[in-house]
Amino acid sequence: MVYTVSSSEKSRKSAADAETKALLYLMNFHENSDEVHYFVVDFFNDLTGMDRMAGRLWDIQSKGAKNNSPKELGRELVTLYKNFVSYLTFDSYILFVGGVSSTVRIDSTKTIFKIDNIKESSRKKLKEGLIEEARSKTYIDNAEIIEYKIDDFLNQVLFVVDDKEPSDYVKSIIKDHIALIPKNDELTSIFNEIRKIQSDKKNTDPVESISITSIDQSLNYYRHLTSGQIKTLVIGRLINKDPFEKSCPVPFIDIFNSFPPEAKKDALEECKLAYSRALFNKNCAEEFWILFNETYNKIIEYPNKNVEEIFNLLKRSTKQGCPDFDVLSLKYFIATIKEGLQYDN
Incomplete structure (x- = not known):
């Protein structure tokens, strides 16, 4: 037909x-x-x-x-x-x-x-x-x-x-x-x-x-x-930054530089893929926005803390709510939001 x-x-x-x-x-x-x-x-x-x-x-x-x-x-x-x-x-x-x-x-x-x-x-x-x-x-x-x-x-x-x-x-x-x-x-x-x-x-x-x-x-x-x-698009406007741009977020550079040279490219790509999976995972949409909300607010409350410190301030239950993130990709996510907010200021 x-x-x-x-x-x-x-x-x-x-x-x-x-x-x-x-x-x-x-x-x-x-x-x-x-x-x-x-x-x-x-x-x-x-x-x-x-x-x-x-x-x-x-x-x-x-x-x-x-x-x-x-x-x-x-x-x-x-x-x-x-x-x-x-x-x-x-x-x-x-x-x-x-x-x-x-x-x-x-x-x-x-x-x-x-x-x-x-x-x-x-x-x-x-x-x-x-x-x-x-x-x-x-x-x-x-x-x-x-x-x-x-x-x-x-x-x-x-x-x-x-x-x-x-x-x-x-x-x-x-x-x-x-x-x-x-x-x-x-x-x-x-x-x-x-x-x-x-x-x-x-x-x-x-x-x-x-x-x-x-x-x-x-x-x-x-x-x-x-x-x-x-x-x-909406997240990009909230943090004034494309969350999937090719460069490494500045707040993530210290972590990125600790990776072995041969692992850097693949590790960064894995972080971006995890971010993408978490954003588009409709089964955990509510949990994603809770994580985004808590991360956003912690960065606003503690603008001078680095990515590692913000990671440790997040509730364990909030971090576990998004199964697409592991430790490194979640830190990448935090760094992306932090850079966007700093750029906005």
């Missing part, structure tokens, strides 16, 4: 706030967030989440307008419906919107809901909007626009109403374990960086009319980000 890209927004110059919010919603707030590894931009839809081995997909259409009517919501569902009737299987179909009119929801306090929270009269309008839009698109066969399929589809759609500021979405990446979370303007600046990277993915070579026979082939066109890349 073949999937053909048929609705790429190739003429758009930048990703809207709504699209980046949708990405960060999927990364941090969706019930399957821990399983999403790739964020594929403007290929299957505005955004599609994918697990590490391209076995599962989460599809998102985003719309930034604040007062969407039922019929407008229906029209916005068309690309999700296109994917619903394709041969691919999606775990979730999500419509992420800036807001809805007062005529839409039964319980207006719910910002994440399904079709059963939409008023009966509004459901009819929503369905009308979807059918009209689907009939106007050449990429949906009219034979697929039938009531039982539409009803089945609508029962699976998750509606998400944006109720957060850009800074809140970035703050969710670092959870609540960092005592010194940046100010809101800094968080918004990070959000804008993520938005720019997302936009740049949209402005790569056009993918309109490209056909693939398996979902993993979508990655060949490199219109994707990973959760790890986004976390690395």
Whole structure:
């Protein structure tokens, strides 16, 4: 079976706030967030989440307008419906919107809901909007626009109403374990960086009319980000330093110079790999941020202490919480944060 890209927004110059919010919603707030590894931009839809081995997909259409009517919501569902009737299987179909009119929801306090929270009269309008839009698109066969399929589809759609500021979405990446979370303007600046990277993915070579026979082939066109890349960007801004740059952190040099000459290169590489594994290990995400938080705060509290001394100040339970680190790689991690903070000062 073949999937053909048929609705790429190739003429758009930048990703809207709504699209980046949708990405960060999927990364941090969706019930399957821990399983999403790739964020594929403007290929299957505005955004599609994918697990590490391209076995599962989460599809998102985003719309930034604040007062969407039922019929407008229906029209916005068309690309999700296109994917619903394709041969691919999606775990979730999500419509992420800036807001809805007062005529839409039964319980207006719910910002994440399904079709059963939409008023009966509004459901009819929503369905009308979807059918009209689907009939106007050449990429949906009219034979697929039938009531039982539409009803089945609508029962699976998750509606998400944006109720957060850009800074809140970035703050969710670092959870609540960092005592010194940046100010809101800094968080918004990070959000804008993520938005720019997302936009740049949209402005790569056009993918309109490209056909693939398996979902993993979508990655060949490199219109994707990973959760790890986004976390690395955020940590880099927190410590004002790329945590994976090639040079040895200055606070680590005394330890590095004690290595035998023949072991130096491999030892440094092992430290970087351990840091990478710890950062991207979703099974220990909570423990990683606890470690980062404690390390960050100890360095702020004792700026004149060296890496060895900071290592000894960390709680044993905190150090053991991240199994990807051993003694040397944890000291490298401390040195990277210490150098970044000194550089910031």
